[in-house]
Amino acid sequence: MSRQPLFDRLAIIGIGLIGSSVARAARERGLVRQIAIADASEQHRQDAARLQLGDEVHADAAEAARDADLIMFCVPLGANAAVAAHVAPALKPGAIVSDVGSCKQAVIRDIAPHLPAGVHLVPGHPVAGTEHSGPKAGFASLFENRWCILTPPPGADARAVEAVKAFWAACGSKVEVMEPRHHDLVLAITSHVPHLIAYNIVGTADDLETVTEGEVIKYSAGGFRDFTRIAASDPTMWRDVFLNNKEAVLEMLGRFTEDLIALQRAIRWGEGDTLFNLFTRTRAIRRAIIDAGQETAAPDFGRSPAAGKSEG
Ligand code: NAP
Numbered sequence: 001m002s003r004q005p006l007f008d009r010l011a012i013i014g015i016g017l018i019g020s021s022v023a024r025a026a027r028e029r030g031l032v033r034q035i036a037i038a039d040a041s042e043q044h045r046q047d048a049a050r051l052q053l054g055d056e057v058h059a060d061a062a063e064a065a066r067d068a069d070l071i072m073f074c075v076p077l078g079a080n081a082a083v084a085a086h087v088a089p090a091l092k093p094g095a096i097v098s099d100v101g102s103c104k105q106a107v108i109r110d111i112a113p114h115l116p117a118g119v120h121l122v123p124g125h126p127v128a129g130t131e132h133s134g135p136k137a138g139f140a141s142l143f144e145n146r147w148c149i150l151t152p153p154p155g156a157d158a159r160a161v162e163a164v165k166a167f168w169a170a171c172g173s174k175v176e177v178m179e180p181r182h183h184d185l186v187l188a189i190t191s192h193v194p195h196l197i198a199y200n201i202v203g204t205a206d207d208l209e210t211v212t213e214g215e216v217i218k219y220s221a222g223g224f225r226d227f228t229r230i231a232a233s234d235p236t237m238w239r240d241v242f243l244n245n246k247e248a249v250l251e252m253l254g255r256f257t258e259d260l261i262a263l264q265r266a267i268r269w270g271e272g273d274t275l276f277n278l279f280t281r282t283r284a285i286r287r288a289i290i291d292a293g294q295e296t297a298a299p300d301f302g303r304s305p306a307a308g309k310s311e312g
Contacts, residue, residue, distance in 0.1 A: 129312030
């Protein structure tokens, strides 16, 4: 695609699922003139070079960040502070630092204190992903028609926010600006708690003594397998999400637990109307998600190759 590049040099720190998808989208759509990649993993650096995801591949993040106009942190949340401290001396005045992390208050807490004056921080979260990791798992269309939420801290440079907005819009995303704390609450209920429930239910099934593992696998089409896809998500990423969005997750988990106990009671006392009314309400939410284009109505959702995207 021929277009005027939005940035001269893009540095991607962490060339995993999200970082490599950003690289592919930026290259395919001509959004930048030059892509510099850094990753801590020797294997991932080799894969990135072989797949020609960028023009340069570095072990040292500061080398990639040097002279970059947009530096995108695509590492697990727990690595942000150390990466920010390390690249800070290499950042040029006017550079924009952004990221893709799944919680935003922690990103601002960990990155902002390290940035020199004149470098702008515009955190972002593409609400798109899969249960796979690493540079081979990425694809250029991952962000198409998906939301990307930007959470600029108070006083953020308006031009830098507009530039990051334009970048994600050019990747095919719908972009929204949100207050960081609100982002963390919204994502706690729409993404983080659902992942925790999936991890928990798959773990519980694995621990059962009265039902064999063979039976769980054999009869998984009853609903269980949809949880297993989410529960196959990257352990490092999700450990860091729960450690870094602790308060919002605990708040939503408190509400969830209360509602679960109310359902337990309805089952115990045979309150069919309570169950029926809830299940009717939830069915309408599913329909609204399909109507909004965030999911397909196909009955095998999540299992056809075209339906492999989820949220993260
Ligand atoms: P990923 O596939 O595991 O990629 C992360 C990459 O960063 C890996 O290559 C990792 O190497 C590398 N890395 C780790 N520490 C580093 C460091 N200190 N310096 C340089 N590279 C380092 O993970 P991902 O799924 O792309 O997730 C990246 C970020 O995107 C996370 O913050 C996550 O919250 C966010 N996110 C993920 C999703 C999703 O669905 N996956 C969706 C939206 C947002 P090693 O593998 O050797 O550690």
